[in-house]
Amino acid sequence: MTSAMEHSPGRACSVSRVPRFDLEADVIVVGFGAAGACAAIEAAATGARVLLFEVAAGSGGTSALSGGEIYLGGSGGTPIQRAAGFSDATHDFLTYLVMAGGPNADAAKARLYAEESLAHFHWLRSQGVQYKNSYIAEKIVEPVTDDCLIWSGSEAAWPFAQEAKPCPRGHCPQFVGMGGGKYLMEVLAQRVSDLNVDVRFNSRALALIADDSGRVCGLVVRIDGESRYARAHNGVVLCTGGFIMNREMVRRHAPLMLRSRQPIGTVDDGSGIRMGMSVGGAAINMSEGFVTIPWYPPGSLVKGIFINECGQRFVNEDCYHGRVSQYILRQPGGDRVWLLVDQASYAPPDFQQLARIEIGAAAETWEEVERELQLPQGSLINTVELYNRYARQGEDPLFHKAREWLQPLEKPPFVALDCRVDHCFYSSFTLGGLDTLPTGEVLNEDRGVIPGLYAAGRTACGLPRWGPGYSSGMSLADATFFGRQAGLRAARAIANGASRNRPPEFE
Numbered sequence: 001m002t003s004a005m006e007h008s009p010g011r012a013c014s015v016s017r018v019p020r021f022d023l024e025a026d027v028i029v030v031g032f033g034a035a036g037a038c039a040a041i042e043a044a045a046t047g048a049r050v051l052l053f054e055v056a057a058g059s060g061g062t063s064a065l066s067g068g069e070i071y072l073g074g075s076g077g078t079p080i081q082r083a084a085g086f087s088d089a090t091h092d093f094l095t096y097l098v099m100a101g102g103p104n105a106d107a108a109k110a111r112l113y114a115e116e117s118l119a120h121f122h123w124l125r126s127q128g129v130q131y132k133n134s135y136i137a138e139k140i141v142e143p144v145t146d147d148c149l150i151w152s153g154s155e156a157a158w159p160f161a162q163e164a165k166p167c168p169r170g171h172c173p174q175f176v177g178m179g180g181g182k183y184l185m186e187v188l189a190q191r192v193s194d195l196n197v198d199v200r201f202n203s204r205a206l207a208l209i210a211d212d213s214g215r216v217c218g219l220v221v222r223i224d225g226e227s228r229y230a231r232a233h234n235g236v237v238l239c240t241g242g243f244i245m246n247r248e249m250v251r252r253h254a255p256l257m258l259r260s261r262q263p264i265g266t267v268d269d270g271s272g273i274r275m276g277m278s279v280g281g282a283a284i285n286m287s288e289g290f291v292t293i294p295w296y297p298p299g300s301l302v303k304g305i306f307i308n309e310c311g312q313r314f315v316n317e318d319c320y321h322g323r324v325s326q327y328i329l330r331q332p333g334g335d336r337v338w339l340l341v342d343q344a345s346y347a348p349p350d351f352q353q354l355a356r357i358e359i360g361a362a363a364e365t366w367e368e369v370e371r372e373l374q375l376p377q378g379s380l381i382n383t384v385e386l387y388n389r390y391a392r393q394g395e396d397p398l399f400h401k402a403r404e405w406l407q408p409l410e411k412p413p414f415v416a417l418d419c420r421v422d423h424c425f426y427s428s429f430t431l432g433g434l435d436t437l438p439t440g441e442v443l444n445e446d447r448g449v450i451p452g453l454y455a456a457g458r459t460a461c462g463l464p465r466w467g468p469g470y471s472s473g474m475s476l477a478d479a480t481f482f483g484r485q486a487g488l489r490a491a492r493a494i495a496n497g498a499s500r501n502r503p504p505e506f507e
């Protein structure tokens with residue numbers, strides 16, 4: 001028996017070094033979160049024999065910790081969007097997705113998702129995921145009820161609203177309380193079981209196996225402390241999540257993200273990305289991540305203004321909390337950032353305890369607040385004065401905050417809420433990963449397909465790939481939809497002739 005210590009995700013194993021194959025399947029899926037579950041479901045539904053390896057003792061991964069919210073729309077709108085009075089044209093959805101993808105947006109993935117998202121909603125329902133026909137209009141992070149449709153991004157804010165008709169697209173499953181991801185994963189895991197996928201828990205993928213031509217043809221897995229060799233006739237689908245828990249990888253690839261003290265996830269150690277790279281896979285957008293402090297609700301706080309330690313504003317505060325947080329992270333001088341509110345807009349943040357947002361200063365005049373915060377004389381005063389002058393006219397010429405959130409900050413007492421990055425709860429997960437086609441096929445540095453290798457979810461660089469463009473629901477939208485594409489493509493490789501290469505011992 002070969003020791004598991006000999007293998008590492010960063011080094012592929014040559015098929016010539018495989019002593020024997022202990023297991024075999026048409027499609028091997030690694031990781032039983034949302035992406036892996038959807039890849040396995042689609043591959044198995046086409047008749048492929050699927051082996052699913054999961055390092056944990058059960059299914060779920062980070063997906064089961066999540067809100068379960070999925071970003072859906074286009075084609076005129078889901079039934080829930082339409083019942084709430086919204087129509088969501090595909091071109092608006094596509095425009096938003098491309099803008100949200102940032103400077104390196106993946107237009108092909110965005111287009112496919114915008115066109116197929118409504119069908120994906122029906123697919124999720126057909127798997128058994130329930131959605132209540134209801135809509136919450138207020139600006140919230142996640143429903144605490146079993147309601148469905150919410151505004152979960154920056155759709156109604158500048159610059160997105162100028163280019164694409166705003167529409168709420170966050171669809172939360174019918175689950176009472178936060179954390180609908182647990183329910184979502186229970187439903188998907190049941191489907192995996194119904195389709196007789198061969199699931200192996202407590203099984204850590206150690207390394208890919210590749211043949212001399214560079215084709216990925218299997219996986220080394222550690223089971224009971226020993227290396228086992230699994231042959232994949234069609235391909236291996238990597239769905240092991242991102243790398244936020246691997247602080248060394250974060251330091252190397254996404255150092256700005258280290259400023260968030262609260263990485264959120266489960267394993268997320270980058271093993272899948274490293275395995276992909278070991279056979280020449282290109283890892284892209286590795287510096288990008290989701291970072292947020294849940295500073296609203298209540299929505300009244302959006303009527304406040306954020307300032308940095310120069311006393312300057314830097315963002316339109318009506319954006320999604322994750323976009324605002326990205327701007328906070330990038331402020332000069334580091335950590336000192338406050339949300340200024342007056343008596344009319346102040347209310348304690350709903351997530352005050354979790355977010356650790358405290359009152360940094362409170363006074364009867366803005367001059368006193370400025371002094372208490374030890375800001376350069378006149379800096380805060382001038383910012384507030386300019387903001388108030390235009391807010392009275394319903395304008396924000398600097399940052400284009402929408403009219404409904406503009407209200408002069410003129411009713412004492414005045415408050416500065418302390419949103420220091422090194423003190424408050426800024427959570428984070430990574431968005432960079434393996435470069436893939438919409439089919440899930442992994443690409444090398446020349447954007448050539450690596451035969452036999454697929455990736456989805458946070459192991460891949462998918463639809464969400466730019467922190468300032470992230471909207472809640474985009475990660476699971478990407479993981480579930482593109483997980484499905486990867487599973488389908490890998491399974492179809494049988495029909496395309498991959499099975500002809502099957503060695504006789506498995507015929």
Ligand SMILES: Cc1cc2nc3c(=O)[nH]c(=O)nc-3n(C[C@H](O)[C@H](O)[C@H](O)COP(=O)(O)OP(=O)(O)OC[C@H]3O[C@@H](n4cnc5c(N)ncnc54)[C@H](O)[C@@H]3O)c2cc1C
Pocket residue numbers: 030031032033034035036053054055056059060061062063064065066067068069070071181203204205206239240241242264265266267268269271272429456457458459472473474475476477479
């Ligand atoms: C608190 C919280 C709330 C969130 N809410 C939302 C939300 O509402 N909507 C949204 O879109 N996103 C949300 N996210 C983000 C989202 O949950 C994740 O980005 C997404 O679930 C990733 O899915 P995945 O399938 O790629 O990875 P995962 O769900 O993490 O699945 C990866 C699986 O691979 C396994 N694994 C890892 N390495 C190996 C290995 N070497 N061998 C075998 N198995 C391995 C892991 O154990 C895990 O089960 C939230 C995240 C958190 C933490």
